[in-house]
Amino acid sequence: MAAAVAPAARADETASAASPSSAASAALGVAAGPNPDAGVAVGGFLVYPAMFAGVVYNDNLYATQNDRKAALGLLFSPNLTAVDDQGLHKTTLTLNGDAEIYPSFSESSPSGPAPSNVSGVASVEHVWKPAEDWTVDITGAFGRQYGIFGSFVAAGSSFVSTPTLGVVTGYRQYSNQFNGSLSVEKKFDQWFLRGGFGVQDVQYEAAPVGVAGAQSGFDYNGFLRGGFWATPQLNVFVETGADLRQYRDSWYDADAYRVIAGLSSDLISLFRGEVYGGYQQQVSAHGRFGAVAAPAYGARIYYYPTPYFTIAASVDQTFGSAAAPTAPAARAPNSDTVQTRLQADYTLAEYWTASARAGYARTTWSSSPLIESEWTFGGGVSYTFWRNLGLGLNYQYTAVNANQAGVAAYSQNLVSAGMTYHY
DSSP states (O other), X not given: OOSTTHHHHHHHHHHTOOOOSSHHHHHHTOOOOOOGGGSEEETTEEEEEEEEEEXXXXXXXXXOSSSOOOEEEEEEEEEEEEEEEOSSEEEEEEEEEXXXXXXXXXXXXXXXSOSSEEEEEEEEEXXXXXXXXXXXXXXXXXXXXXXXXXXXXXXXXOOOSOOOSOOOOSSOOEEEEEEEEEEEEEEETTEEEEEEEEEEEEEEOOOOTTOOOBOOEEEEEEEEEEEEESSSSEEEEEEEEEEEEEESSGGGOEEEEEEEEEEEEEEETTEEEEEEEEEEEXXXXXXXXXXXXXXXXXXXXXEEEETTEEEEEEEEEEEOOOBOSSOTTSOBOOEEEEEEEEEEEEEEETTEXXXXXXXXXXXXXXXXXXXXXXXXXXXXEEEEEETTEEEEEEEEEEEEEESSTTSOOEEEEEEEEEEEEEO
16 A cells, blocks of 8 residues: 555556456456356356466576576466455455476575565455445455566566555565555545545565665555546546554654545546646654655556557556665665556457566665666467467566665566466
């Protein structure tokens, strides 16, 4: 929950992800509605399972700048969406995972965790509409990944999503994140009022020896948004919110405040999304460091030029988690991270699909001249050759750089190939 806008943004996106009736719809959250022909009935749920199994080649297993290790491994990526839509109540369950297994490199090293590892996300959302003008949204999620972008070697669901309190780092440090949120919206003719609160628990695994890692901790946040539907498709809103951040080392504890204004739309012509800008400030909870202010801006845009071609893009600037970027003794409570993400999905022909993705992130520190940046790009193609079976080939390149010598940096190529089964 990157900032006060995060619970609202996430609720908007997940609430509309009704069914993976097509690859593009599943990835971008298009409200297509559950399709009984594409799912299996389990109780009151329509379940859409899929599994990718294949091989993956990694040319930098430990994400190091020197002494690179390369190997061929196994990759298993389960994907599941389950929807129970009763009108008054709607529950959506999702699961996306990547299990990378390198039999010859199962141990960790001084430079990072073992290459054989598991990452992914599992979530549950329940939407309750007790009346036409009332909506209650409850979400919970668990995620595990390294870095800001992680990997998409199996080309799972879109990574255009609400960012977490992360920073760019030149080493591979996994984090386990637990999220929960509650939001309530009331409509008044052309006006609406939405409020909510959430909590995020981020637990970072040990950083490499001699490197100061990000601080584990809790983030408690709340927001209040008021808006006016200027047209049936476009609303104008103002939102205020706060984050209370408590870290394992209480010296870093901070309070962040934010005021933004923007435009949002469920669908204008071929576009959907929101754009906002404003002001944010972070101060020490115990008066141990000075206040830091920065612009607050972001956007999430979804574009559907044809039924077979979809584009999703996002940009966010937000305060990140506390960390010591240069050495354990160099305290750095304030970080500012800018993220941009882009994805395109295209159906080439009846049995062929293709996707392309790119991302860029940049972290700066108020108490250090260090600047770290990360960028990634890649894509893939798939061919459904028989009923629900398809072949897939995917590629991802990631590079992390810093403006100071001696700071961890690396580049990595990942190539995967295998077979996907869709029910």
